[in-house]
Amino acid sequence: MKKLMCTLLLLPLLAVAQTNESLIIENVMLTVNSENIKEFEAGIAAHNKKFHADGPYGARVYNILNGKNAGKYMLVMGPLPWSAMDARPSSQEHTDDNDKNITKYMTPDVEVNYMKMHPELSNFSKDFEINKVSVFMIDVKRFKEQEFMEKVLKKVVKMYLEKRPDQIYGIYSNEMNNMDGMDFAWVDFFNNSSWLGEEDTFAQDFESVHGTGSLQQFMADVEATTDGDRTEIWTLRKDLSGPSAKVMSATRQ
Template sequence: MKSIFYWMMLIPFLVISQNQDSNNEEYLIVGTTIFSAKSDKAKEFSEGMKNHNEQFHAEGAMGVRIFNIMNGQNAYDYMAVIGPMTWSDLDEPNPNQDAHDEDWDTNVVPYMENEDEVTYWRFHSNFSNFPTNFEMSKLRVTIWDIERGKYDAMLSKLEKVTKVLKEKSPETPFGIYTNEFSSTQSGQDLSVVYFFDDFAWLGKDQRLKEKFNEVHGSGSFDSFVQEWMDISKGALQEVWIYNQSLSGIGPQVTTSTQD
């Protein structure tokens, strides 16, 4: 059986401070894993997953949300999301671990086709924007492949983008994450996650170029794009849809990056 660590998540749900990355507090780690059900066992899989999450992942740092992946190479698979937590949280003993493992092995694993793409991430609250109390619905997730040796350059560019989004689109929640164990083979170095309610949002012109130039000066966006192309090697995008029926916890996010 795979460890509970393979259930780490991408999205923070606990109350966090915007100053977290600049003081001595432990930073939050999150992670992701993708799985799929056997084509002829979808009902059994759903029932097992629902009951498992309600019993073992309905609260706290181990609370789980499940998302349906809408597009791309992982379309129709599921994303399991748990956490967030610090590394030291993983040292805490789980008195229900044996019961958890037995239920997982008995009621979920037999109906699972695959479980893969396990990744651990660091959440950057100073680059992110979570308004106080919003509900999970849909996510646009972009995974960037960054050139080796360009980490600091990447952070400086993210700082510029964050400034634009916070000033010009403060109502839009977004999160910034970097891979804790990056690999030149996976190409998963940076995640940018936007949270939205209606699919119509995807079809709207967000006027990023116009907003960027308003904040950083005329022509700054074109320069930024060229610089970003020099430090990145490509990206992939997916849309995730929150699946309440399979999740252990609800859509309410009691998180804020605002002081």
Template sequence: MKSIFYWMILIPFLVFSQNEQSNSEEYLIVGTTIFSAKSDKMKEFSEGMKNHNEQFHAEGPMGVRVFNIMNGQNANSFMAVMGPMRWSALDESRDNTAHDEDWSANVVPYIAEENETTFWKFHNQLSHFPTDFEMSKLKVTVWDIERGKYENMTSGLEKVSKVLKEKSPETPFGIYTNEFTSTQSGQDLTVVYFFDNYSWLGKDQKLKEKYDEVHGAGNFDSFVKDWITITKGGSQELWVYNPNLSGLGPQVTTSTQD
């Protein structure tokens, strides 16, 4: 892999503040890359990734968290997450020699596959991060959006975001759109819920009832019908924070503001 991407490819999400972005400033980007380890080299991969992240990605925009992917076609792989950052950060001079040498010598030899590098735009106004929470478990939904339906998508997300902020303020969530969309990838929109206990997955979140309370009776059914025409489908994954491979700890110290 070309040296500039050794640190770019990890880029995703998770610590944002509205104060960091205004109409006159650059928006924040995030990104994701999936890694899988060679089956007989898991120990070496884990040691190399941990040491690399602790040395080169333990703070700032290049800080990295790693998550275990628990289900779906990427199950048993790892999602590396770094950021947030602005695009202009890539213009800053940086000596990557030591970083690249460590990556090539102590991580690359133990990687079975490295793929699905995606850069995302973080939508602060649509997202909700309460003050001071910790990364634990993430429910990640990726949506494939119909061509020409971006404004319809945004309108629908604004309505759902309002419901979640008013009726489930204790649940952090983030909304991101792909910076480099492709009609083949099917990865246009990502919605991420952050939670602590697996039992949260088994609870009825009563979204329909909450939606109708905010927008009026019967409006959730209308939203679902519209969303079906806006999207071509989606997929969901469960990610679990892995402290043993991460450079950054689980603490998220900033919050979004309405």
């Protein structure tokens, strides 16, 4: 029975995945009027549970904890292919509920990004529950995308596979051109904040995999292909989200 229920829950996503299209994550950053946080949270919680409860149109909500966006909310819908975007919830009831219970409490400052998943580079080798995420955003130099992939990203992936095989992470690239430093994102999923305080062994691990002295060339390649990076920590608001915190690895392949 448990396997049957799992299969039924995955059917909507598996159906769109069979098109062999790339899967997209829609990230919508929301800024809420400080005096209306209580009303906004009540509205978005009810809206998501009614219209975005599960499947490819399921929506999860995160609090952004640091950086220039601290205090804002991130609404994440998907994964789903572009071909499924036109069938997203758009009834008059959906629009009226959104206008009445969500957008009226927000400021006009909304940012939307469409991030393409790279399952061939990510590690979703087991089911897991989302709690906290570390979102490492990378600004790639113009015309350096392929060089960045080969000389930087894939080398880090190889190191993770050999040295940190149990770490769950996703790699995403922005589907839209932008000048906001949001070209690539490496997202680590973790449960406890103590993870952030663990000893940083990147240098040792990298040279263990790629050879003594390889880190120096790697850093040169990073400088040659990127213009900068930043990290945000997000924490899942289960009470505001449609789907549960549970993520099935099959939905990320």
